[in-house]
Every structure is written in C-alpha cells, then in structure tokens.
Amino acid sequence: MTRAISLHDLSKTYPKQPAPAVDRFSLEIPPGEFLVLLGPSGCGKSTVLRMIAGLEDISSGELLLDGEYANNLAPGDRRMAMVFQNFALYPSMTSRQNIGFPLRFEMPGEDQNPRVEETARILGIEEILDRYPGQLSGGERQRVAMGRAISRHPSVFLMDEPLSNLDAKLRSHLRAEIARLTRGMGVTTVYVTHDQAEAMSLGDRVAVMRGGVLQQVGSPRDTYHLPVNVFVAAFIGTPRINLLQATVLAPLGGGMWIDFGRQRLGLPEPLSLDHQMLRIQQGRDIIVGLRSEAVRIAAPSSAHAGEVVLSGIVEHVEYQGHECLVHLNTGAKPAVVPELEAPRLPAQRTRSAARRAAAGPGGLGKLARKAAGRFPGLLQEPDGAGAVKVLDPPPADRAEQPTGDLVVRTGPDIRVRPGDRVPLLVDLAHLYVFDNTGRRICPAPAEQPRLE
Numbered sequence: 244m245t246r247a248i249s250l251h252d253l254s255k256t257y258p259k260q261p262a263p264a265v266d267r268f269s270l271e272i273p274p275g276e277f278l279v280l281l282g283p284s285g286c287g288k289s290t291v292l293r294m295i296a297g298l299e300d301i302s303s304g305e306l307l308l309d310g311e312y313a314n315n316l317a318p319g320d321r322r323m324a325m326v327f328q329n330f331a332l333y334p335s336m337t338s339r340q341n342i343g344f345p346l347r348f349e350m351p352g353e354d355q356n357p358r359v360e361e362t363a364r365i366l367g368i369e370e371i372l373d374r375y376p377g378q379l380s381g382g383e384r385q386r387v388a389m390g391r392a393i394s395r396h397p398s399v400f401l402m403d404e405p406l407s408n409l410d411a412k413l414r415s416h417l418r419a420e421i422a423r424l425t426r427g428m429g430v431t432t433v434y435v436t437h438d439q440a441e442a443m444s445l446g447d448r449v450a451v452m453r454g455g456v457l458q459q460v461g462s463p464r465d466t467y468h469l470p471v472n473v474f475v476a477a478f479i480g481t482p483r484i485n486l487l488q489a490t491v492l493a494p495l496g497g498g499m500w501i502d503f504g505r506q507r508l509g510l511p512e513p514l515s516l517d518h519q520m521l522r523i524q525q526g527r528d529i530i531v532g533l534r535s536e537a538v539r540i541a542a543p544s545s546a547h548a549g550e551v552v553l554s555g556i557v558e559h560v561e562y563q564g565h566e567c568l569v570h571l572n573t574g575a576k577p578a579v580v581p582e583l584e585a586p587r588l589p590a591q592r593t594r595s596a597a598r599r600a601a602a603g604p605g606g607l608g609k610l611a612r613k614a615a616g617r618f619p620g621l622l623q624e625p626d627g628a629g630a631v632k633v634l635d636p637p638p639a640d641r642a643e644q645p646t647g648d649l650v651v652r653t654g655p656d657i658r659v660r661p662g663d664r665v666p667l668l669v670d671l672a673h674l675y676v677f678d679n680t681g682r683r684i685c686p687a688p689a690e691q692p693r694l695e
C-alpha cells in the first residue's frame with residue numbers, strides 16, 4: 244500500500260514569528276517515490292514533514308492524500324509512520340515491545356509476535372529483540388525504531404534526519420539499508436536531511452529548501468548539473484562549487500570575455516547560443532560557477548575543443564589518497580552565498596585569519612547578517628527564486644594575504660607546490676553563470692526564450 248501526497252501552497256507561520264517557517268510550498272509526490280527534503284538548518288524541512296504527518300497545523304494551503312483533502316485528518320488516520328533522529332524508543336520496553344507497541348492499537352486482540360518477528364528478520368535484528376534500548380548501540384536502536392515504523396505496514400514513511408546521530412560508517416551502511424527497504428516495500432517516503440551527500444545517494448528526487456521556500460525539485464543529477472540558482476549550486480556538491488565574481492565584456496567590435504579582474508576568460512567564436520545570451524549582462528556583476536572537475540591543470544597546447552585558458556598560483560595541495568584538491572589563487576574575488584558558510588578559508592592562514600577561524604562560525608554568520616542588513620530582502624525573494632547577492636570578502640583579509648579562490652580536482656600524483664604558477668584549462672561546457680540576483684542564466688533555463 245502506498246499513496247500520493249500533494250502539497251498546494253502549504254504555509255506555516257508559528258505564533259509570534261514574523262516570517263513564515265514554510266512559505267507557499269507546492270509539490271506532487273507520486274506513490275512509491277523516495278523524496279528528500281534538503282536544506283540548511285532552520286529552512287523549514289521538519290515543519291513540512293510535520294504538516295504531512297498531521298503533527299503541525301497548516302496555516303494556509305492544502306494537503307491532499309491520494310487526491311483527498313487531508314488538512315484536518317487526524318494523524319492516526321493517515322497511515323503514516325515516522326522515524327526520528329533521536330530514535331524515540333520507550334526505555335522501559337524491550338525491542339520486541341517497542342516494535343509491537345503501535346500494533347497493539349492497529350491489531351487489538353491479535354498476536355503481534357509473528358509481525359514483530361517478520362520485521363526483525365527483514366532488519367536482521369532477531370538477536371536483540373529481548374534487549375532494552377539502554378543495552379543497544381546507536382545503530383541497533385535506529386534499526387529498532389525503523390522496525391517499529393515498518394511493522395505497521397504504513398502507506399508512507401516520514402523520516403526526520405534518522406541517521407544524524409550515528410557515526411559516518413554506520414550512516415552509510417544504514418543509508419543503503421533504508422534505500423533497499425523502502426524501495427523493496429514500494430512505500431512513498433519523505434526523508435529530511437541537511438546532508439547533501441545523503442540526499443543525492445537516497446532520493447529519486449531532491450527538493451532543496453531555503454528560508455521556508457522551495458528552491459528546486461529534481462533528480463539528484465539535475466540538481467547537481469542544472470542548479471536553478473547559486474544557492475542550490477553551492478549547497479549541492481563536494482567540494483563546494485567555485486563561485487567567482489566577474490563581469491561580462493562584450494565590445495561592439497566583437498568578441499566576448501568574462502572578466503575576473505586580474506584575468507579574462509575569452510569565449511570562443513562563433514558564440515554558442517548560451518554565450519550570446521550573456522551579452523545583455525554587459526557591465527553588470529555576474530557570478531561564475533565552476534565545479535572542481537570543470538578545470539584542469541594542463542598546458543594550453545593540450546586544450547581540447549571547448550576548453551579555454553586561465554592561470555593560477557598554487558596555495559595548497561590537499562592529498563586525499565585517490566585524488567588531490569589543489570587550491571589556487573587566480574586573482575578573482577570569491578562570491579559569498581548568505582546562509583552558507585563563507586568562501587573557503589585561505590590555505591595559508593595568517594595568525595589573525597586563524598584567530599578569526601578559531602572564533603567559529605559566528606564571524607561568518609555575522610558576514611551573512613551584515614549582508615542581509617546591507618541588502619534588505621536579499622535572503623528571500625517573493626517569487627521564491629532566492630536572490631543571492633555577491634559579496635566582497637572583508638578588505639582586511641585581502642590586504643593580509645591572497646585567498647584561494649579556485650579548487651581543482653586532480654589525480655593523486657600531481658607534482659605542484661605552493662607558489663607555483665600553473666596553467667589552467669576551463670571546460671566551458673561546465674561553466675555556470677548566475678546573474679546578480681543569483682539566478683542561473685547560463686546554461687539558459689529551459690523556459691527562457693532563445694536567440695534563434
């Protein structure tokens with residue numbers, strides 16, 4: 244049994260809160276889909292989940308279950324099972340009693356043991372059925388919590404960061420188990436997380452939220468390759484996408500360049516349609532996004548079609564075993580996305596930079612708050628597209644030292660050292676351009692009229 248969930252302009256405003264925690268959220272979740280709600284802390288993910296579960300009143304908008312109006316349906320009548328981050332097990336009950344507890348109400352008078360044992364077999368927890376939560380590891384507790392959800396044969400699973408209290412190895416193991424279980428059962432699942440890697444590996448689709456507003460919903464591949472705005476681009480992908488401030492130069496005589504200040508990137512002629520569209524940005528601030536795999540360290544003579552030349556000074560090489568991440572300074576100004584951490588920390592910190600970093604995220608938060616103060620309305624736009632303004636890093640940083648603005652992924656055997664100037668080849672097929680409100684303009688959004 245599985246079901247469709249429709250959210251139409253769902254909003255939630257908590258008492259005494261000026262801004263809605265969830266703002267006109269619309270989404271169709273077909274039966275059997277594994278949908279992940281992804282976003283930074285406080286963006287409203289749990290509130291959406293709780294409204295679906297019936298644990299939170301809906302301020303406005305409509306919730307439909309299999310096409311039927313369900314705003315006022317009691318939680319117990321929704322046939323949904325929820326799994327929480329803190330496991331929420333009864334400490335005085337054994338695993339068997341915890342798993343069987345909801346069945347007492349669903350199948351009164353019946354023997355629950357066969358259902359409990361079937362569930363335990365699916366989860367491989369037969370051995371721990373007679374232990375109490377205090378006698379279980381974190382992973383075992385979460386399996387019991389999952390068992391309690393599964394044993395009810397629900398039509399929807401709602402999972403609120405179910406793995407975030409577990410260590411990395413167990414997380415990845417249980418992640419695979421959740422994917423196997425939910426797909427096997429074919430039950431519609433809504434899964435909340437702020438971990439983009441988890442979202443990408445689990446979701447049929449990922450819905451990215453920011454400040455209560457849905458930014459983009461799509462397959463993991465689409466959200467990675469075609470982010471609608473700079474926020475989604477920066478939130479998804481590790482290492483984070485390189486975001487650089489730039490302007491477009493398109494003199495009347497022809498040619499087009501993306502100007503980073505100290506270097507320019509020439510766009511090859513004839514210009515592609517997407518690049519022709521950039522002409523209207525002439526003289527305006529833009530943000531260029533380059534994922535770490537879109538740039539390689541190689542001589543200009545080895546450029547393939549579609550690759551253009553830049554150069555950078557190596558600041559730091561991060562050896563990762565299977566690859567290296569090379570931090571470079573190209574002389575460009577990094578763009579900062581409010582609500583996410585600041586741009587990358589400089590590779591070679593001065594003492595004052597290290598002090599600032601040691602002071603924790605407050606300084607970065609302050610930067611974002613300062614930005615929000617300088618550009619009112621900047622953190623959220625009425626149409627939900629999400630304006631994301633480019634910010635200059637604090638001047639003191641720049642005066643003290645050059646900051647790495649570009650991270651490039653290379654093979655593990657790269658032989659470069661801090662201070663080396665290296666040639667770079669940028670693959671234009673993987674170059675993103677965002678306008679000064681943060682919207683992606685290149686590659687052009689599908690709905691945009693094209694110059695044909």
Ligand SMILES: Nc1ncnc2c1ncn2[C@@H]1O[C@H](COP(=O)(O)OP(=O)(O)OP(=O)(O)O)[C@@H](O)[C@H]1O
Nearest residue numbers: 257258260264283284285286287288289290291437
């Ligand atoms: N009961 C409440 N009363 C008032 N404000 C609330 C309440 N619950 C949540 N909020 C606020 O609503 C906003 C969204 O909260 P929510 O828990 O949905 O975010 P989230 O994205 O799930 O965050 P996290 O990942 O940290 O759990 C936050 O600003 C939060 O402080």
